[in-house]
Amino acid sequence: MSYEEAISKLEETVKQLESGKLSLEESIEMFEQGTKLAKECYETLKNAEQKITLISESEGN
Amino acid sequence: MSSILSVSQLNRYVKSVIESDDKLNGVYLRGEISNLTLHSSGHIYFSLKDDEQCTIKAVMFAGKARYLKFRPTGGMKVVVRGNVTIYEKTGSYQIIIEEMLPDGDGALNLAYEQLKAELAKEGLFDNEHKKPLPTFPKKIGVITSPTGAAVQDIFRILKRRYPIGEIIFCPVPVQGENAAEDLTNAVRRFNGTKCADVIIIGRGGGSIEDLWSFNDENLARAIYECDIPIVSAVGHETDFTICDFVADVRASTPSAGAELVSPVTVDSMLMQTENIMNKMTMTVKRRLNNEFQRYERVSNSRVFSHPEDITDIRKIKFEMLSSRLKSAYTEKVSDERTKFAELTAKLDTLSPLKILSRGYAVAKKDGEIINSKTQADINDNIEIVLSDGSLECTVTGRK
Numbered sequence: 001m002s003y004e005e006a007i008s009k010l011e012e013t014v015k016q017l018e019s020g021k022l023s024l025e026e027s028i029e030m031f032e033q034g035t036k037l038a039k040e041c042y043e044t045l046k047n048a049e050q051k052i053t054l055i056s057e058s059e060g061n
Numbered sequence: 062m063s064s065i066l067s068v069s070q071l072n073r074y075v076k077s078v079i080e081s082d083d084k085l086n087g088v089y090l091r092g093e094i095s096n097l098t099l100h101s102s103g104h105i106y107f108s109l110k111d112d113e114q115c116t117i118k119a120v121m122f123a124g125k126a127r128y129l130k131f132r133p134t135g136g137m138k139v140v141v142r143g144n145v146t147i148y149e150k151t152g153s154y155q156i157i158i159e160e161m162l163p164d165g166d167g168a169l170n171l172a173y174e175q176l177k178a179e180l181a182k183e184g185l186f187d188n189e190h191k192k193p194l195p196t197f198p199k200k201i202g203v204i205t206s207p208t209g210a211a212v213q214d215i216f217r218i219l220k221r222r223y224p225i226g227e228i229i230f231c232p233v234p235v236q237g238e239n240a241a242e243d244l245t246n247a248v249r250r251f252n253g254t255k256c257a258d259v260i261i262i263g264r265g266g267g268s269i270e271d272l273w274s275f276n277d278e279n280l281a282r283a284i285y286e287c288d289i290p291i292v293s294a295v296g297h298e299t300d301f302t303i304c305d306f307v308a309d310v311r312a313s314t315p316s317a318g319a320e321l322v323s324p325v326t327v328d329s330m331l332m333q334t335e336n337i338m339n340k341m342t343m344t345v346k347r348r349l350n351n352e353f354q355r356y357e358r359v360s361n362s363r364v365f366s367h368p369e370d371i372t373d374i375r376k377i378k379f380e381m382l383s384s385r386l387k388s389a390y391t392e393k394v395s396d397e398r399t400k401f402a403e404l405t406a407k408l409d410t411l412s413p414l415k416i417l418s419r420g421y422a423v424a425k426k427d428g429e430i431i432n433s434k435t436q437a438d439i440n441d442n443i444e445i446v447l448s449d450g451s452l453e454c455t456v457t458g459r460k
Contacts, residue, residue, distance in 0.1 A: 007330070010337055027345060042331065042334055046331070049224060051228065052228040053227060056232065
């Protein structure tokens with residue numbers, strides 16, 4: 001999952017939690033899922049190493 | 062030369078004389094353009110005039126005119142290189158121009174201003190055409206020299222602000238003869254392969270000549286046609302190139318360009334993640350708290366705090382019943398007692414002992430009560446029961 005996907009999924013999770021429409025069990029499940037997503041985002045951000053790819057004239061299109 | 066010539070013969074002769082003169086081939090002239098005609102065929106006709114109001118007719122054919130880096134206008138001061146010749150038909154002599162440049166120090170500036178005006182008129186700089194930069198680019202294209210300070214600045218800033226993005230680096234010369242073409246091709250390649258979400262094109266500062274490749278018309282068109290948003294980051298704050306105007310966003314420097322393509326830094330993303338996490342925790346905590354309160358309300362209800370309530374009502378009922386039973390019973394018993402007392406009193410009065418005590422006696426023979434004189438013979442032993450005991454008697458007579 002890309003960072004963008006993870007963060008938007010996390011935002012969606014929070015929105016659902018805030019709606020208060022979920023059952024308690026669902027809320028707890030959502031919370032667990034959200035925690036996992038947040039951790040994933042955090043790891044992605046913390047451990048990101050800049051990747052540099054070189055393209056040159058000879059490669060063509 | 063005694064024979065009579067035709068006009069065309071003369072003109073042809075003079076033309077051949079002039080054209081064979083090396084001094085009149087590849088001649089440089091300086092002057093001001095007047096009576097300019099831009100023919101639809103692409104040929105340019107005008108007169109070149111000097112300070113003394115002397116003029117010469119000038120022609121630049123389409124084949125050469127199309128390489129002009131500027132658009133000639135009336136009154137413009139130019140330097141031309143060309144060959145002097147005669148136009149046979151009118152016998153007027155003229156210069157066929159091979160090359161033409163604006164005159165003076167402002168030559169490049171002029172060409173720049175003209176290209177800028179032309180492209181602006183075509184709509185290449187229109188704001189409606191400008192694309193917004195992505196907020197979270199996955200791949201960032203970089204078109205610049207591999208050796209300049211610009212590439213170092215860009216890489217350093219992206220590493221600090223946005224290491225989650227991949228850099229697609231296309232190294233090209235940014236000045237020199239082929240620079241404009243290489244820059245143009247680089248932009249086209251990115252557009253063709255769509256291998257980046259945003260592109261920075263640029264270089265560090267330099268003289269107007271150094272930056273000249275970024276004023277190329279083809280480059281401008283390639284940028285205009287590119288579907289990927291482009292940030293132009295050429296030179297310093299004060300340098301403006303055509304590339305800057307046509308790009309979607311102009312950055313004052315390569316460093317600023319790197320900042321523009323990484324609008325959201327990893328640090329702020331970390332903060333955002335943390336905020337979301339906090340928000341989520343708060344929400345769940347509040348929810349749990351609500352549920353707990355709900356539970357408390359229920360569990361503190363009277364039914365649970367005073368469970369005896371449930372039995373009490375039955376108890377009371379039971380007690381009422383049992384007391385009723387008791388009183389009913391007692392009543393009954395006392396009735397019976399009275400009755401019994403009455404009966405015993407009655408019985409008492411009927412007791413044989415009572416009768417005996419009044420002087421009556423009972424006669425028994427062989428333990429059986431006898432109540433007739435016929436039941437005992439003379440000399441029979443009978444028992445006479447009195448109130449306090451009995452007498453053993455012998456019958457002596459009968460009456």
